[in-house]
Amino acid sequence: MRFDASTLVYDANGLLPAIAQDVDSGDVLMLAWMNADAVQRTLETGRVTYWSRSRKALWVKGEVSGHVQELVDLRIDCDHDCLLLKVRQTGPACHTNRKSCFYTAVRDGREVELMAPAAG
């Protein structure tokens, strides 16, 4: 059936969570939010575009940093209220300059940092 971004299930703010996963390594890179317009633009341009909740604006990932995400495959979950984006990531995905936002683990009741920021 023809895909229509408006048929996805959005929350009270018109958003749904989108998980970005590196298509080669399988690493989960980050989770951010999309509205219907962001979903549509991501599909049309092949450049992953989120909704910035802080700036209240569309956010083409990497537009400023150069750390863009090329969309390889877009997946929808069973409830149509969450997306999984298989992406080809340029540079680190995290604004802290780490390849993934999930660089902290909880082990033996303590937070442990697993990755250092990339140099430069």
Add this chain to the structure above:
Amino acid sequence: MRFDASTLVYDANGLLPAIAQDVDSGDVLMLAWMNADAVQRTLETGRVTYWSRSRKALWVKGEVSGHVQELVDLRIDCDHDCLLLKVRQTGPACHTNRKSCFYTAVRDGREVELMAPAAG
């Protein structure tokens, strides 16, 4: 530093999204929601426990179906408002009896089903 589940950043409903990833295959299995109590119980029991938004109750994943998730590693993102759970999954993760909830792709503007439900 000592981990305290109450220091995570929850939304207006007291919830944050938690992504479950198969620790062996790297497949992203599902996204569900946790409150601070669910995070604490998951860490204490090693059995992944979500908050069911429909039932408004703690939900020990697999308690009814047997399709439990054993927690292998819990990761926190840079904003402390999202979790990544590395899990060992018994049976299919999805309530539709598929190994992952993300079994639909959008390709050439159409929805394509990538996985069939497990037999039995």
